Amino acid sequence: MKKKEIIALNIDIPQPDQLPEETQKYLNICQEKLGLVPNVLKTYTHEMQQFNAFSQLYNAIMFADTGLTPLEREMIAVVVSSINRCLYCCVSHSFNLGKLVNDKLLVKKILVNYKAADLSKKNLAMLDFVSKLTKSSYLIDEADRNNLRKENFSENHILEIIEVCSFFNMTNRLASGTNMQPNQEYYFSQ
Secondary structure (H helix, E strand, O other): OOHHHHOOOOOOOOOHHHOOHHHHHHHHHHHHHHOOOOHHHHHHOOOHHHHHHHHHHHHHHHHOOOOOOHHHHHHHHHHHHHHHOOHHHHHHHHHHHHHHHOOHHHHHHHHHHHHHOOOOHHHHHHHHHHHHHHHHHHHOOHHHHHHHHHOOOOHHHHHHHHHHHHHHHHHHHHHHHHOOOOOHHHHHOO
């Protein structure tokens, strides 16, 4: 894939065989598990320190065995990305969400308007919180956190919700700012 097909910036994205062995192994695992190497990872290979930091943070936030389910994390990623109109993350994370729920209509509803999806009261409270945190974080107050507590989210769960939401607000801006393009596989497989 040519650089311009990944991002609009003319930065040096090394070929896989030019990467450190550990990075090559990581990307090979992505290829095996996902059937592709996400363009966001390809982009970060321009600087190994940033690649390692991004990968470690992503894995810690999205795959930690702590409290939120993978489904809840992907729903947050999709809703935040939808609000921010981030093409890359909307496409890639709705793809991931589709793998978890195996219901294309539900995924489309969550992507376009999560309030129109048939979600539990707990999931709606979570997504209302991340929606507000994304649109107007300065307005978040104790009442918002209490709404999550009423749905049996623990203090640690609330922090995780905030972390996932914050991570995707950051990555949405990175992807949009670079005009990062979704991998073609996201469109044509599932």
